[in-house]
Amino acid sequence: MRTDTTDRFADSLEAADVSCTRVEAAEFADALAGVVEQPAVGVPLGIDGVSLDDTDVEIPPTPRLLREAETGVTRVHGIVSYGTFVIQGDEAGAEPVSLYPTTHVGVVRASDLHEDVEETASWLGEEFDAGRDSAVLATGASATADMGELVAGVHGPQRVHAVVVTDR
């Protein structure tokens, strides 16, 4: 069942032009090194057995890092039907880290995948009640057609990558 969900999530990500790496917690650091372009900035992931501590991702973020980093790494939840990241705003700076660098790498536990918008709203309702009341539903790279054609990477990231931790 879980494999099925991550498969479908990966399909939706692909449709949204987002690449995806599926990995078990033990191999996370190596897998991340393969997808992160330096310099990189991040915020603590808060996933059991998965950490940025042994990686080249700098923590905590500074304004300079936000401005100069190629990659920003944060934890996210996922919406299976659209390949959407749910980025919860926090005091560590997940919102700006997911927004300013050229590439956003979202790390998502397979158990944090929600089937669709409705299920996500229901979960968010509980999160809001618990005080975690800001979240961004981000699907693919920032884009605009304001200059006459679709161009990726406007104010937000130009590229997006998902790392799905399949055993969490």
Add this chain to the structure above:
Amino acid sequence: MSADRERKAAKLRHLLETEGDAVFENTTHVNEGRYETNSHRDDIDELRGQARAIKEDAIERLPELIEAARTSVEANGGEVYVADDAADANRYITEIAESKGAETLAKSKSMTTEEIEVNDALADVGVDVTETDLGEFVLQVADEAPSHLVGPAFHKSTEDIAELFNAHFDPAEPLETAEDLTQFARDHVGEKIMDADVGMTGANFVFAESGTIALVTNEGNARKCAVTPDTHVAVAGVEKLIPSVDEFPPFAELIARAAGGQDIATYLSLLSPPVDSPVVDFDAPDEPLDGSADDREFHLVLLDNGRTEMRDDDELRETLYCIRCGACANSCANFQHVGGHAFGGETYTGGIATGWEAGVHGLDSAAEFNDLCTGCSRCVDACPVEIDIPWINTVVRDRVNRGTDTEFDWLVEGLTPDADPGGVDVQKRLFGNFGALAKLGSATAPVSNWLADWGPSRALMERVAGVDRRRDLPAFQRETLVDWFESREPLATAGDGDREAVLYPDAYTNYVLVDRGKAAVRTLEALGVDVTVAPCHESGRAPLSQGMIATATENAARVADSLDPYLDDGRDVVVVEPSDLAAFRREYERLLDADRAQRLAANSYEVMEYVYGLLENGADADTLTAGGDVAYHSHCQQRTLDVDQYTEAVFDRLGYDVVTSDVECCGMAGSFGYKSEYYELSVDVGETLADQFEAADVDERELVASGASCHEQLESLLPQASTHPVELVAPAVERVPRSR
């Protein structure tokens, strides 16, 4: 032509030349995306129903939701200010800027801040505002107003923007491509955001329960404006309130589909400010983000500016359900050709703009462009919250009419004994009484036709009533459909039919396009129906198009009086002209008692819909004329009612090979194409349709159109004659091909 008509014509001509092509290209692109995306889901109408119900409830409970939002935002540590009008909102906002000593402000696209012209107010207190939405930024550089609710610079091509940027910024390397321009604007605007003292956004929705604002964007600029500086001001109309995040799903699913044909917007930000994200101070680049949001300040400005009055107004209230997706504009044939600088008021553009402008700026602003809504109703299906936009436009037109005065009223007063008060513009009064005009024209044909075509009469009609002399007038037939039917020998089978129907003869079918009426009678009889023809009374469609609701109401009652006896006898009502069926099914509920309207709507059928039903129920298709290559233009209101499919199904069943047009509207739209101020736009819209039928492998086909107006437009633009579908399929033996 009167000076006012000439001014309008000149403005439209100018926009057709300068902005029309870019708007057409952009709207076409967005519409293709919308149709494609909607085709992937079969629950769109269910979602629309849910979204509609949520908005109805929220507007009903608005005072309560405002107080709930105040409580929750204050609990979060922010402030709520309910501003009575633009001046009040601007005073509050500039005071915040001044209290912060702000010199710079980064602003995300927001029509509500356009409505109050906050940039000017901020400039007056020395605050430098940067628009961060790239489309809006282009307009700021060009010093122009938005021309579209969603794509503010919709009317500019890549080349236009390159020329603008190269002249304004004089970059080392001239900018050429969309990629170049985006990169340049991103860098320029990005620096401004990082330097900004205050961030300002709108809000697509405000969740009262948690004090959350929802921002829908693709670029990410709203996120940056909201979370980068320590002070955030969000400005939203009070109508943006919905109860809680629980009500969010249908809007999340609908808004980007309707706006741009995306499954979901790139960013749906749900922020409950002041947010927990740390302030990013680019002046202290190496200070770690300290994990504290204590220094954040947030102000939610909820703008009334006429909205409470709109809420109390039974006809304008629906406008408040609008989620500003712009789909009504994109689906509008006139908008596609001239864009929002013609089809818009002081702030808002497109179909729903009439309601907004009437509500927030007053009737004068709405009157400027209200007539560009032809009532084709294509926006009705496009609207994600099921707003009856054409009806709002009709109501506003009626109100505008009541405020006008004219010196030529006496000319049509005798000819047009309508129920609307004196003062209705003579052009509107003339077209609004088409039935009476047609009756007179038919009774005096062919003299009336000769007189109408005579040069001096055309000049007078153009000067007095604004009937463009470049447009051919309908030729009235001396023998009406009703006369023809009454003078016939009854069929031997009369009274023995499997079904009994009454044909409703609209004024066009009765007095002008009599052949299509005869073909309808023959076709139904050939399929075993006992047919009778009702008296000809104007359905009310013509006065409705002119915003003459009192006259339309009187017409509707007369039609219902004349059809009630047939309905009592169990006859089905068959309608040839799709716009009249639309009146019966869509507008009569607003003009007649509910029971009466419902019975008529439930028992009325478009003629080809009825033929389809007969064939499905075993009528003998062999009696009809089969086969052939057809170029078919359906009718906009017929498509809104989903009735067009029956014509195509009948064609299919009878072995016709059909190419169907896919434009929204022919551009003639009843009286619209006759009006001197709109004639050129009407022709421009019509040419999009003509282009499809002039294509190789289509131009040799038999031309078929369901609506009288479409027929007139096609015949004016193409060399071929056009017929109604029922004339094509009518029994061959009596069918006489029409020549021009």
